Amino acid sequence: MSKVRVRNLTKVFGKRTQQALNMVKDGKSKQDILEQTDATVGVHNVSFDVEEGEIFVIMGLSGSGKSTLVRLINRLIEPTSGNIYINEADVSKMSKEALRQLRRTKVNMVFQNFGLFPKRTVLENAEYGLEVRGVAKEERQKKAEKALDDSGLLSFKNQYPEQLSGGMQQRVGLARALANDSDILLMDEAFSALDPLIRRDMQDDLLELQERLQKVIIFITHDLNEALRIGDRIALMRDGKIMQIGTGEEILTNPANDFVREFTEDVDRSKVLTAENIMEHPLTINVETDGPNVALQRMRKEEVSMLLAVDRKRYLKGSITAENALDAREQGKTLKDVIDKNVQKIDRYALITDIFNLIYNSPAPLAVVDETDRVIGVVVRGSVIGAMSDKDTTINNNGEKSKEKEGANIDA
Template sequence: MILSKVRVENLTKVFGRRTQQALDLVKEGKSKQEILEETGATVGVHDVSFNVENGEVFVIMGLSGSGKSTLIRLINRLIEPTSGEVYIDDDDVSKMSKEDLREIRRTKMNMVFQNFGLFPQRTVLENTEYGLEIRGVGKDERQQKAEEALDNSGLLSVKDQYPNQLSGGMQQRVGLARALANDPEILLMDEAFSALDPLIRRDMQDDLMDLQERVQKTIIFITHDLDEALRIGDRIALMRDGKIMQIGTGEEILTNPANNFVREFTEDIDRSKVLTAENIMEPALITNVETDGPNVALQRMRKEEVSMLLAVDRKRHLKGSLTAEEALDARKNEKTLKDVLDKNVRKIQRDTLVTDIFDMIYNSPAPLAVVDEDDRVLGVVVRGSVIGAMTDKSTDTNENGEEQEETTEQEETTEDEGVNADA
């Protein structure tokens, strides 16, 4: 049974002759520099294991010398591993013959490099056809596939130009189109955007995410830029000295760093651009307008000490909001909750970024409802949670040094307003 698209198990690479001595020193906790000084060997990657699922963008990141570029070259065996295994589907790449390895590089995975790697004497179309050409694909077929790849990348109009006529960003788009023309299942991207200017780099990140929505490739992306990793990665592996420090989503790494290195590495990141409504939402207090009457709604408000509930149907589909005043009106005038609820309640999706929520909730008198794709209520976001996420302070310390939870905006509003005592 295929467990994942790419599976790496205990992968290790030591450069130099005294391999075993270097590995023994790693086990003793020696640093990469200490091992180099003592043995002359360099530990590029040590005991790395991870899985990449089909269609996932898996980002490997770290500072210079962390081993990330060595790791990606071990996956397609541009560098031979010292030990460990790499599986593509269920095929062990680390044990393949040269002929089988060549075939899998041509058909299953392609690599996009930092320096574009375009042939200056070939046109954009001819560069894009190159991988198909060396596979022996006929001229008409390879031209058709190359043009489709260029069209997907928005480059068909420049197919007859040469690389030196294009900007750096457009040259990198050609490199990406060339990789996609072979229709590989896996794309390996080694710092593909790091040589570009910041604005062009951001455009390329947008292009990659748009392209991924259409083609759904499995992508292993190398970068030293945490902002880039957080922006494009489904999951991130953070490396240091050849080892993986933590693997997780951007939210997991920011909110639950595995160690001090990860914590320090991520401390300057603007969490409001990474955390979403799902990360900060609170349970929603609701009333079912199909079964509840005014007295039930008012009793729930009194018990929970709030002055407003979200109104839903039996399947938790959002129908609006209900205040204590509206419930009292319904009871006094013998109306149903459906007759008096406010249908203009503001709602957001679970993946809405905190930085986007702030402007919406700043002047909102009520919490925002968080709903799924079918408009079912998942929770609420209150102003206090948004401010807490943006300042990265979810707890305060009281005078005894004990942690004390913040009072949320919803609680503050409740204390000020309360529920009508006559309800």
């Protein structure tokens, strides 16, 4: 069951909200609506679910509505219409007291500017949320120290924020949120004020913490590379609307519209796309049941000179070339006797940038295997080079696999 559910959420700033909403339905731009109604459409008819343990990234350019959306989730901004459910409780209908409890115990927010108290130590900052909740001193100190330890900051607990670097200050902000042991973290441009190297370190820290803690994290960013790096799924916004929701691979390989396609066109796809995105259908031969004649017949039919050799369960055994199969037939051998084991296998989630060196030095295509180690595809040098050069030879502009003859994929 989803931990967070957002349904038809809308926020219009101004008084003539209905007229503004009608203009949105008519396809009018935010600028036209503002000029004619003095109302600003911050978010319009947004719906999505976030699962437990998921990092859900909301991204878009300035003015897209992403920061408004995250503040609607915990009602720092009041919605015009729609519903927000957290653990099945309707946040949009909560009383002020219930909302206050939600923010103290279930939902925590990490801001871009760290939000630390300069006259409190690192430990006292980390304790703050628990202090507000009325947790006893000894217990809140223990929890705060655990959160600081998880964030690599325990040895700095008696220092003050001004004594720390920007990255370390942001770690304190994250530790404060973790100390509350909230189910949900809302992170609004949390790393955007940091320099690139520190920012990457923080992304690594967040991913490492999430692997252990499995929180629900809703992360706001304007940086597509950051979104692709940390997001399990990404919601791309424009003018208050969600243009597309999907994994990074889905958004890159199958953009929903021209805006998404243009937004993502400058991304280094080799650092995002995986073997699964560029692999072709594998042409295989079962060496436990098939013989040399079957192998040669299949090669002639498919117009290739090599097949992947697998067993009955499709576990990779190597490869069979036409020359191998001919030798086996002439010498009365089985295919098992002439298998070339010089075929490397890769995980379906291997990044293209990591595949490049493997395929460059491999005399044969790379076999792609699933979680059970069974062959599901094959990667050839041309597909990798195309992806590395951002010339997508495997996935066309419509996000579809190319229609080239499948047999060519195995003849490296």
